Amino acid sequence: MQTDPTETRLRGLMLASLDGDAVAYRALLADLGRHLRPYFTRRLTPAFASHAEDLVQETLLAVHTRRMTYDRKRPFTAWLHAVAHHKFVDHVRRQSIRLTVPLEDDAPIFAHDEGADALARRDLAIVLDTVPARTGDLIRRTRVDGASVAEAAAVHGMTETAAKVSIHRGLKALAMRFAGGPR
Missing domain, CATH: 1.10.10.10 (Winged helix-like DNA-binding domain superfamily/Winged helix DNA-binding domain)
Known part of the structure; x- marks a missing residue:
């Protein structure tokens, strides 16, 4: 099975950061920001496009506060997707807007979780x-x-x-x- 290079890099940074590597943790957060911005921008209607950065920050904060819940045996991007998805759903509920982008658009960034x-x-x-x-x-x-x-x-x-x-x-x-x- 071939591993996605994004998954490999992000997972490696997450594992290193969980082991106390502050440099890896800063690199992880920077990389996540670059991946999350387009993820949220694609999902927001033009009227709410300015909320993408808020969602990125909320997701990064959630990753920080919940990082110890990450299971080292599972794909990191699947865990990240769950966190980002929950932040997006929370945003949609707060704004009372409807989801308009198919979930299939996640494929290029996030690993597939069979479970x-x-x-x-x-x-x-x-x-x-x-x-x-x-x-x-x-x-x-x-x-x-x-x-x-x-x-x-x-x-x-x-x-x-x-x-x-x-x-x-x-x-x-x-x-x-x-x-x-x-x-």
């Missing part, structure tokens, strides 16, 4: 089990697997319009259920 994938698949199955089976399958096929609405509708012998309505209602029900709305 997180298994947990996400399990969580997704649990969430989709709260809506009717056909609706859950339509949502999974179109929003997770990347199938078109027409393809997903054909599997269930539905019209494309009926599938769109089912998907819309299912997503609305999930949003209300998991965003604290009426049940």
Whole structure:
């Protein structure tokens, strides 16, 4: 398995800093700042682009205060992504704005964490089990697997319009259920 050079460098700096190397720690924070700025800038709408630097600083502070929670056996960039993602979600909640950038844009910077994938698949199955089976399958096929609405509708012998309505209602029900709305 070939290791990403960014992962190798950042992980090495993190391990050295955890062992007390102050120079490595300063280098780590500088490198993280350079990686986090474009990460946040891509995710923010133009109206909130000026918040990117605040998010970088909040994330660097979180890395500093939570650095002892990093598991040395796991990829560093996966841990960093979790920290940055949580800071971004906190920002979105504070600003009451909607996420608009696909998560796939993380691929060039962050390592792939197989454990997180298994947990996400399990969580997704649990969430989709709260809506009717056909609706859950339509949502999974179109929003997770990347199938078109027409393809997903054909599997269930539905019209494309009926599938769109089912998907819309299912997503609305999930949003209300998991965003604290009426049940």
